[in-house]
Amino acid sequence: MLVDLHSHLEGRVRPETAAELARAAGIADPAGGWGQAIRLDAPADLTVYLRKVASTYPLFHSRDAIARIAREAVEDAAAAGLDYLELRFGPVTHARAGLRVEDVIAAVAEGMTDGSRATGMPSGAVVAALRHHDADVNVALARSAASFAGRGVVGFDLAGDELLYPALEPHQPAFAIARAAGLGITCHAAEAGPALAARQAAELLGATRIGHGAHILDDPQVLAWAAESGIVVEVCPTSNWYTGAIADVRDHPAPDFRDAGVRLVLGDDNPMQTGSDLRGEREVLTGTLGWTEADLAELDRVSIAAAFLEPGTREALTRALERT
């Protein structure tokens, strides 16, 4: 079963689509073309990695462009055999004159809904607040996201530079709004910051899932809390390698999390940049990190339980898993 619970829309723009959208908007092609601007040929560092992801930002220039990117992301995932895709994106990054935050969210929801309808693969959008934005900006964003609950938006996330902006307290009001609307809560935490950041994301923001969370392993008390609390860690091994967070994909902490009893789900984070989609990440688990069939079965069970799904979709995925 292929359930992708940590993937960024900005990391799924097809290079061919990028070229077409750029042409339509009068954006000059980057030297070497869009494929080279978007893709990483080899592991790098976070700065280079994020520059590759950010190269797509100017292409989110209209409702139609954004809806197309979102629809194609769902179509590509379905063509790759995925059973469910959650796509996160930062609407405030893409808002501009004539394109409000609500317009960006509406375009993503519309594109994803069209893609799901055409392919039969369910999907859900996760709105990401950014750490460096003011609390007021994120409160307004949460209100917009909440207004799309039940209309394509299923979750709320916090992303951005954890080292420069570690404080979670300023964002508590935004997350309270998202929770009240019934959105699922996840948070990029303990990715660059310390282990305790993961626990704080759960306690202060109500996160039931943690993006990356690799540093949880540094603190035995937080690791024990993670196992006991049932918090779910979204792991993205190749992405962590390509950002330079780990020196080699063989060093990924997923086996340590598993052995400690932490519930895990899988994501491909930014597959256009890394060249590894969810199937590739599953192969990393089995081929490189020693995952067994029983481990994968547990991953699938946790993925269905932890996904931000409508109840009907959760039951359908559970039935599909039982048939495998």
Ligand SMILES: [Zn+2]
């Ligand atoms: Zn991420």
